[in-house]
Structures are given as structure tokens and as C-alpha cells.
Amino acid sequence: MKAQSFTQARQAAPAAHHGHPHESARLHVAGEATYVDDIRELAGTAHAALGLSTQAHARIVAIELDAVRAMPGVIAVFTAADIPGTNDCGPIIHDDPILADGVVHYVGQPLFAVVADSHEHARRAARRAKVSYEPLPAVLDPLQAKAQNSFVLPPMQLVRGEPAARLAAAPRRLRGSWQVGGQEQFYLEGQISYAVPREDGCIHLWCSTQHPTEMQHVVSHALGLAANQVVVEMRRMGGGFGGKESQSALFACVAALAAARLRRPVKLRPDRDDDFMITGKRHDFHYEYEVGFDDEGRILAARIEMVARAGFSADLSGPVATRAICHFDNAYYLADVDIRALCARTNTQSNTAFRGFGGPQGAVAIEYIIDSIARELGRDALDVRKLNFYGGAGRDLTPYGQRVEDNVIHELVAELEADSAYRERRRAITAYNAGSPVLKKGLALTPVKFGISFNVAHYNQAGALVHVYTDGSVLVNHGGTEMGQGLNTKVCQVVAHTLGIALAQVRATAADTSKVANTSATAASTGADLNGKAAEDAARRIRQRLADFVAQRHGIDADAVRFADDHVHAGAVAIPFAECVQQAYQARVQLWSEGFYTTPGLSWDRSTLTGRPFYYFAYGAAVAEVLVDTLTGEWRLLRADLLHDAGNSINPAIDVGQVEGAFIQGMGWLTMEELWWNKDGRLMTHAPSTYKIPAAHDCPAEFHTRLFRNSNHEETILRSKAVGEPPLLLGFAVLFALRDAVTAVGDGRSAPPLRAPATPEAILDAIDAVRAACAHTAAEPQP
Structure with a gap:
């Protein structure tokens, strides 16, 4: 049998609950998928590179940049003093400078940006600066930071029950310490931003980011612009894993600053080494724990202190620590617990989101503890795990007070x-x-x-736009970002399913702050949940308008109109979807709609x-x-x-x-x-x-x-x-x-x-x- 083409496969199978290929699969394989660095450069495009600190903690005495400016192809050099607005790109607490100003806090912190006529010239010039430092004490170890009471945020503590008393009374007890390392996001496409000045002082920014709206905010603050003067567009990323949620901001701000000051397009694409040196990773965690249990291995009480390496600024360490606390239980009922989390300030890169957002660091600790209990008792660890699972009434409440109502473990x-x-x-x-x-x-x-959800309630919202064209094809735009995970594919499937048409008829466009505003980051595993619901809402509005139109024409109730198999069914009449749309257009029925969704409860x-x-x-x-x-x-x-x-x-x-x-x-x-x-x-x-x-x-x-x-x-x-x-x-x-x-x-x-x-x-x-x-x-x- 002849193999189906990509389009034929998408046309034949049901839109939802079926294994469709990724919407960009053939473009990936053919090398035709457009990432930020593939965008055809506009005339006059310049290239930026960053000069980095060589000290972990020091006062900047002087920066000599004459040798940088004298290098071939150099157009301009910018420092913190050239930022017209706020020199900050911190996502929550404003403690993270775009370019270092007076003091450096880690090896690899950007000091200045050099703009040249080529990527190579900019990189070579950035290394010619002469920086004089006055060294300051550096804290490189999280436990050393803890000993010095040095944290980026106040310590967090969640106590349920009477853990101290239950620990003291437990027949058996274990205590110990452990550590789990960090992790580099290692996205295949590195950090990159391409900024283009537009009329009236506006900026158009293409940025490899999981959070276009945040990039819009930080760029507007850095340049002293209103949000409506900055458009951020993102078609696809070559991976993100959390590393492009907040930490794409520095690169977006520098590219936008240079573009605004020079009135010409500027691209900033650090090489892999610089990307590693500048950006934060998954937080490494150090644990001190004590657990009380019975002779079968049932946990009676637990106490744990988790010390996370935050780096020099807060970044997203607060939400990471919170999620670690909320996932320490993993699949187990813990009646009496004392869970503490400390975000240690160290003179290293500011750590950030990474797939799981602190949840893995919290959950792996209880798994280590249960495994140790099993070794102590000489039992199979699986049996001890099953004994401690969440169960029915009385064993279904998490330490933070949420009832586990959907337990299938x-x-x-x-x-x-x-x-x-x-x-x-x-x-x-x-x-x-x-x-x-x-x-x-x-x-x-x-x-x-x-x-599943953002711990911060107001992030759990999304918007979408759906356009139905007169030939029956559909375009959907939503606030989520595609980083290879198939979000656009799923959103297209939802729209096709809602309208009863083939998946091949639906296309998704780039995330764009001028189309869907005030979006949340594509993170916390909420991309399809939020944006799929918003797109479904928009498609349902259009479907209802079409149903009302068809019902009026055929003298039936609108609830009796069905959308399936590329047709609109009105009783015994089946109208091809494209024909129905054309008729509705001629009757002046609105064929586009916005959609919105907020996670309830x-x-x-x-x-x-x-x-x-x-x-x-x-x-x-x-x-x-x-x-x-x-x-x-x-x-x-x-x-x-x-x-x-x-x-x-x-x-x-x-x-x-x-x-x-x-x-x-x-x-x-x-x-x-x-x-x-x-x-x-x-x-x-x-x-x-x-x-x-x-x-x-x-x-x-x-x-x-x-x-x-x-x-x-x-x-x-x-x-x-x-x-x-x-x-x-x-x-x-x-x-x-x-x-x-x-x-x-x-x-x-x-x-x-x-x-x-x-x-x-x-x-x-x-x-x-x-x-x-x-x-x-x-x-x-x-x-």
C-alpha cells in the first residue's frame, strides 16, 4: 500500500485523541523550520556580543574600552550607564541588573555590550576590554551561605501536625544528609534575540523565549517605553526547559537597547560557552533529614531542611522552593511533617526554572528517605513505597492542605x-x-x-484568537510558545475537533504580544491546558454563530446543528464546512473570535x-x-x-x-x-x-x-x-x-x-x- 503523505495523514485521522505528527515535523527534518537565527537579516543588521566578568565578587574600579572600540568593525559599546530606563531584568524581585553596575557578583556576569558589523568581530572585540577589580569576599557553596545566614529570600517552613513529638515517639528513626546536583538546560538553540527599531521609537523583537509578555515588560522598562511600543514575536524555540522563561530577558534587553540607540537592527547570539557562563541552571539542593517509622516501614513523621543554591539574585528561586516544598510528599501520605526550604545566596549564576520547577528536587528527597528505610528494614523498597501511598479517607490530605481526589497511584x-x-x-x-x-x-x-498549575493563581489564564477564512481554512493564535513539545499541534487539534474539520485545515501562527496580550509563561506544564482551553473557547464562539446561522436558514433548533467530518449537519442536510462558511460570510456573520480561560478552584x-x-x-x-x-x-x-x-x-x-x-x-x-x-x-x-x-x-x-x-x-x-x-x-x-x-x-x-x-x-x-x-x-x- 502506498504510504500516506504528511498532509493526507493529518486529513484522514480524527483530529483529537489520535497520534498526529508534530505540526512542524517535516520542516524540522527538511531544515526549513525558521528559528530566530534563520530569519533573513534586514539591511544594516549589526551584531552584539557581551563582555563578561572574570571575578566571582568584586567592585569594578575601572573599565577601559578604548581597545574594544578600536577593533575592526566595531560600531558602538554600551554599559549600564547607557540604559535609559531601569537596569534590571529580575522576574519577581528587582535585584538582577542587565549589565553590571559598580559590582560584579559571579564569573560570567555581563559588564558591557559591543556592537559590530559581524558576529565574529563583536566577539573578538568583547575580549579586548581591560577591567580593574577590587576583590570582595565570595561565597561559592550553599552551605557556607547558610552558615552566614545569606539568603536571597526569607526562609520558608511548612509544619503539619506534631512532627517533633511523633519523631521522638517513633519506634525507629533515621537521620542523615544528602545532595543532588544542578542541571544545565542545554537547549539545542541557544539564547538569541533580534531587535528591530520601528517608527515612533517602537521596537519589534524576535526572541527565543518561553515568556514573550515578560520580554515585552523588561524591554519597555529598560528603554523607558510603554508596553504598546514593544512587540515580541516567537514562532518556535529549539528547546527551552525553563532556561528561556526569565533568563532570555538579559539578551532581549541588550539587543533592544542597541537597536534603539543605533536605530538599526541588532542581533545578540552568544556562543555556547558564554551561554553556559551567563545563564542559571536547575538549583542544586542539599538536604538534612530525620524520619520516624514503624517496623513495617510506615512513615510516622518527617523533618527535612532543603538548601537550594539560588545564585546571586532571586530570579525564580522563590517559586522553585515553594514547589519543592509542595512535592516533598510525592505519592506518599505524610501525617506529621516539618518541611523547610532555604534559598542560599552564592556568587554563582542565578539559578532558574528547569523542567519540574523544584518539584523533582522535593520529590527525590522522600524517595531517598524511603529507599533508606527499606534498606534499614531489609524489605523491598517497592513494598515500603506502596505501604506509604496516599489512600482513602484519612490518608488523602497533602501537607499543604489540598485533598488528593484523583488518586490512581x-x-x-x-x-x-x-x-x-x-x-x-x-x-x-x-x-x-x-x-x-x-x-x-x-x-x-x-x-x-x-x-499541575502555577503556584501563583493569576498566572493560570490564557487567551487565543481563531480566524475562519472564507475557504474554510482556520488560523489560530494563542499565548503559548512552541519549544518542540507539540503545543501548537495540540491547540490545532483542539480547534479542528471543536469545529468538526480535519486537522490539515488548521494552522497556528507565532506567539505575538500584539495579537494575544498579557500572556503567562509557557511553563509549569500548563501550555496545552491553558491555551487549548482558550482556543476551544474561541472556536466554540464561532461554531455557535455558524450554528445559529444554519438553524435560522433551515428552520431547526441551533442545538440540533452538528459539526463533523468537514460538514455542518442540519437535520438530513450536510453542508460542506467551507460552503457553510462562505454563506455565513455573505450573510455578514463574524468568522473570527477571541477566547479566554482561567483555571478554576x-x-x-x-x-x-x-x-x-x-x-x-x-x-x-x-x-x-x-x-x-x-x-x-x-x-x-x-x-x-x-x-x-x-x-x-x-x-x-x-x-x-x-x-x-x-x-x-x-x-x-x-x-x-x-x-x-x-x-x-x-x-x-x-x-x-x-x-x-x-x-x-x-x-x-x-x-x-x-x-x-x-x-x-x-x-x-x-x-x-x-x-x-x-x-x-x-x-x-x-x-x-x-x-x-x-x-x-x-x-x-x-x-x-x-x-x-x-x-x-x-x-x-x-x-x-x-x-x-x-x-x-x-x-x-x-x-
């Missing part, structure tokens, strides 16, 4: 446990390890419960850290099997089984891709992606040559991924669930499978101090600790 884990043959494989691995002195296998099954009290911050929860679970070489610390993921709750999936093909990609990215964070600063505060892992991310050969030979059948009990868009962030937590299974393999070096009951990322060095350190513990136990006198 028991059924989901039971299904995965059976389908993955977990118990049989556990027995086989035990037998294998008993006969293998060097190579050890490990197995783990870990669950996920992840809250949300509340949050920042002072008490309580409320209902999430509209619903997404669930999932993963089984990972690993093989570890105990002589080198090298390892391999042999098999992964993933089962994830995407609700009534709008596009199963895209959702499966998101689940698998998130799992691998989560695995990379916890096993191989290591950030390292030297004693001077310079990030040494600042390029692909020094920073390792997962590659194709890191994927397991056996990779089984399925979506859990579960229509969302809340009225989300087509009863689907978000899949952007939650499946990143599925990567936990790999870390705890590695810990399981390391435990096999000893008596099987040791709780190895395996830090994350679990690099070969970290694995060898943990193996040494297990062997030392076993030797110490063997040397103790027997009773």
Missing part, C-alpha cells in the same frame, strides 16, 4: 508491577548478583504524583504555604534495571518500563515522546550531568566538551512506554493531562536502581551514600562506603 503501580514482571526480575537479579563478584545488577520501581496562601495550588495531579511510575561495573563505576541502563497518566491524551504519539524524553532528561540529571565550579568561582563545565548529557547510546535496549488509561476527573481540555514536567520524575528509577546495585556489593541491607549525579566517581565512592561498612560490621565482636 495504586492501580497504576499495580499495572506496571505486573506488566514489567517486577517480582520475577527481582528474584533473577538476586540470583545473578550472588554469582557475579564484579558486575552487579540493580532494579527499582518509583512512582510520581505531580501537581485555585487558592494559595504564601504566608502559610497552604491552599489548593494545583488543579489536578498527574501520576506515573517507572521500572529501571541497571548493570554496574564495581571496578570502574561505569554502568548501563538495560531496560526501562514506563507507565504514565496523560489523562485522555489529545495526541498519544506526542505524549509518548514527551514521556520518554523527560525520562532520559531526568536520568541525565541524576546520573551524569555534573556542574563544577573551581575555587575562583568559574564554571568549568561550560561546553559540550566538559558537560555530559545523555546521548542515543544511553537509551536502554529494551524501552517500554505506555500511557495509563485514565480520563481526567477535572474538566481539562478534552479531559487530558499535562505531560511536560511530570515524567521527568520517572528518571528517579534509574538512580535508585544504581543504589540497589551498589547495595549488592555488601549484604544487601546497606544504605549507600550515593550522591546525585551518580557519576562513576560517585558510584565508586558509594561502593567504598558499603565495603567499609561491611568490614566494620564483620570486625565487631559477636554476642
Whole structure:
């Protein structure tokens, strides 16, 4: 049978709940997809580069820029003094200068911008500046910042019940410390902004950003313009992962400043090394914990302090810490808890959003604690996990006061446990390890419960525009941004489904602040939930107008008019959709509409850290099997089984891709992606040559991924669930499978101090600790 074309496939299949290709898939493959750097440059376009600090913390004594200005092709140099408005790009607290003014706070902080006739000339010139510094004390370690009581925000604390008393009375207790590293977003397309001056002092900005409205705000503030004088347009990003939510602002402001001052187009595209050095990452976390439990492993009380490396400014550390607090429970009922979060001020890059937004850092801590409890009791960690799951009445309230009303974790884990043959494989691995002195296998099954919505209620809104043209084709514009995750595809599917037409008839355009205003960031896994609902609202308004028109013409009730199969059905009459639209146009029926959506039922009290911050929860679970070489610390993921709750999936093909990609990215964070600063505060892992991310050969030979059948009990868009962030937590299974393999070096009951990322060095350190513990136990006198 002849293969269908891309367009034929989109035409034939139902619009929603079907695995359609990504709307730009063929453009990606053909190299025709237009990213910011692919936009044809206007005549007179200049290029900017940034001069960066070489000190972690110092007072700027002098900056000599004559040598920079003398370099070939240089047009102008700008410093903080040249910014006509506010020298700030902080998203919440205004503590983040666009260009350093008087003091530098980390190695890599931008000091000035040089504009030249080419990208190469600008980069070369930026390195010719001579800067004199007066060094100041630098704090490079979060625990050192904690000891000095140096934080970017006040400490946060959530207490429920009587954790101190319950800990004291618990039959068994464990306490300890642990750490998990940060993570570089490593988007394939780096940060980039292209600013063009327009008439009357206006600016048109193309920017690779997850938050066009925020870029509009920071540029207007920096230039002293009104918001209506700045248009931000974003067709697609080559990845974002949170790194382009707030941190694209600096690049947008510099490009816009240069364009406004020079009255010519200016592009700013840092190379990968500079991008690494300037921008923030996922927050690394340090934990101090204590847990009380019974002889079966049921948690009675827990206390944890989480210290996050915020960097030199607040950025989004507040929301990250809040979400970590709200995800410490993961899938487990915790009756009595004391959860604290501290955002340590360090002289390093200001850390920011990263897929999961603090949720993974919170949830991985309770998984580490439960795994340690299981080792202490000599039980399978899965049994201890299941014992502590959220249950029915009396065990369904989160520490922050939200009731878990949609809990499917028991059924989901039971299904995965059976389908993955977990118990049989556990027995086989035990037998294998008993006969293998060097190579050890490990197995783990870990669950996920992840809250969906922005913690800040007013961000949970979206708008959209839908235009129906007289030939029956449809154009949709919404406030979300496409970063490869398939948001535009899903929104188009929603519109096509609502109007009863083929997906091929619907096209999405670039996010544009002059079309849909006051948008929220595409983050917190809300892109499809918010923008899909807004687009559905707009399409429904048009559908109702058409239904009223058809009903009047055919003498039937408007509720009896149906839209399906590219036709409008009025009783026994089926009118082709395009013909109906043409008739409506001639009758002067409005064929375009705006749509708007706000997520219902949300509340949050920042002072008490309580409320209902999430509209619903997404669930999932993963089984990972690993093989570890105990002589080198090298390892391999042999098999992964993933089962994830995407609700009534709008596009199963895209959702499966998101689940698998998130799992691998989560695995990379916890096993191989290591950030390292030297004693001077310079990030040494600042390029692909020094920073390792997962590659194709890191994927397991056996990779089984399925979506859990579960229509969302809340009225989300087509009863689907978000899949952007939650499946990143599925990567936990790999870390705890590695810990399981390391435990096999000893008596099987040791709780190895395996830090994350679990690099070969970290694995060898943990193996040494297990062997030392076993030797110490063997040397103790027997009773």
C-alpha cells in the first residue's frame, strides 16, 4: 500500500485523541523550520556580543574600552550607564541588573555590550576590554551561605501536625544528609534575540523565549517605553526547559537597547560557552533529614531542611522552593511533617526554572528517605513505597492542605508491577548478583504524583484568537510558545475537533504580544491546558454563530446543528464546512473570535504555604534495571518500563515522546550531568566538551512506554493531562536502581551514600562506603 503523505495523514485521522505528527515535523527534518537565527537579516543588521566578568565578587574600579572600540568593525559599546530606563531584568524581585553596575557578583556576569558589523568581530572585540577589580569576599557553596545566614529570600517552613513529638515517639528513626546536583538546560538553540527599531521609537523583537509578555515588560522598562511600543514575536524555540522563561530577558534587553540607540537592527547570539557562563541552571539542593517509622516501614513523621543554591539574585528561586516544598510528599501520605526550604545566596549564576520547577528536587528527597528505610528494614523498597501511598479517607490530605481526589497511584503501580514482571526480575537479579563478584545488577520501581498549575493563581489564564477564512481554512493564535513539545499541534487539534474539520485545515501562527496580550509563561506544564482551553473557547464562539446561522436558514433548533467530518449537519442536510462558511460570510456573520480561560478552584496562601495550588495531579511510575561495573563505576541502563497518566491524551504519539524524553532528561540529571565550579568561582563545565548529557547510546535496549488509561476527573481540555514536567520524575528509577546495585556489593541491607549525579566517581565512592561498612560490621565482636 502506498504510504500516506504528511498532509493526507493529518486529513484522514480524527483530529483529537489520535497520534498526529508534530505540526512542524517535516520542516524540522527538511531544515526549513525558521528559528530566530534563520530569519533573513534586514539591511544594516549589526551584531552584539557581551563582555563578561572574570571575578566571582568584586567592585569594578575601572573599565577601559578604548581597545574594544578600536577593533575592526566595531560600531558602538554600551554599559549600564547607557540604559535609559531601569537596569534590571529580575522576574519577581528587582535585584538582577542587565549589565553590571559598580559590582560584579559571579564569573560570567555581563559588564558591557559591543556592537559590530559581524558576529565574529563583536566577539573578538568583547575580549579586548581591560577591567580593574577590587576583590570582595565570595561565597561559592550553599552551605557556607547558610552558615552566614545569606539568603536571597526569607526562609520558608511548612509544619503539619506534631512532627517533633511523633519523631521522638517513633519506634525507629533515621537521620542523615544528602545532595543532588544542578542541571544545565542545554537547549539545542541557544539564547538569541533580534531587535528591530520601528517608527515612533517602537521596537519589534524576535526572541527565543518561553515568556514573550515578560520580554515585552523588561524591554519597555529598560528603554523607558510603554508596553504598546514593544512587540515580541516567537514562532518556535529549539528547546527551552525553563532556561528561556526569565533568563532570555538579559539578551532581549541588550539587543533592544542597541537597536534603539543605533536605530538599526541588532542581533545578540552568544556562543555556547558564554551561554553556559551567563545563564542559571536547575538549583542544586542539599538536604538534612530525620524520619520516624514503624517496623513495617510506615512513615510516622518527617523533618527535612532543603538548601537550594539560588545564585546571586532571586530570579525564580522563590517559586522553585515553594514547589519543592509542595512535592516533598510525592505519592506518599505524610501525617506529621516539618518541611523547610532555604534559598542560599552564592556568587554563582542565578539559578532558574528547569523542567519540574523544584518539584523533582522535593520529590527525590522522600524517595531517598524511603529507599533508606527499606534498606534499614531489609524489605523491598517497592513494598515500603506502596505501604506509604496516599489512600482513602484519612490518608488523602497533602501537607499543604489540598485533598488528593484523583488518586490512581495504586492501580497504576499495580499495572506496571505486573506488566514489567517486577517480582520475577527481582528474584533473577538476586540470583545473578550472588554469582557475579564484579558486575552487579540493580532494579527499582518509583512512582510520581505531580501537581499541575502555577503556584501563583493569576498566572493560570490564557487567551487565543481563531480566524475562519472564507475557504474554510482556520488560523489560530494563542499565548503559548512552541519549544518542540507539540503545543501548537495540540491547540490545532483542539480547534479542528471543536469545529468538526480535519486537522490539515488548521494552522497556528507565532506567539505575538500584539495579537494575544498579557500572556503567562509557557511553563509549569500548563501550555496545552491553558491555551487549548482558550482556543476551544474561541472556536466554540464561532461554531455557535455558524450554528445559529444554519438553524435560522433551515428552520431547526441551533442545538440540533452538528459539526463533523468537514460538514455542518442540519437535520438530513450536510453542508460542506467551507460552503457553510462562505454563506455565513455573505450573510455578514463574524468568522473570527477571541477566547479566554482561567483555571478554576485555585487558592494559595504564601504566608502559610497552604491552599489548593494545583488543579489536578498527574501520576506515573517507572521500572529501571541497571548493570554496574564495581571496578570502574561505569554502568548501563538495560531496560526501562514506563507507565504514565496523560489523562485522555489529545495526541498519544506526542505524549509518548514527551514521556520518554523527560525520562532520559531526568536520568541525565541524576546520573551524569555534573556542574563544577573551581575555587575562583568559574564554571568549568561550560561546553559540550566538559558537560555530559545523555546521548542515543544511553537509551536502554529494551524501552517500554505506555500511557495509563485514565480520563481526567477535572474538566481539562478534552479531559487530558499535562505531560511536560511530570515524567521527568520517572528518571528517579534509574538512580535508585544504581543504589540497589551498589547495595549488592555488601549484604544487601546497606544504605549507600550515593550522591546525585551518580557519576562513576560517585558510584565508586558509594561502593567504598558499603565495603567499609561491611568490614566494620564483620570486625565487631559477636554476642
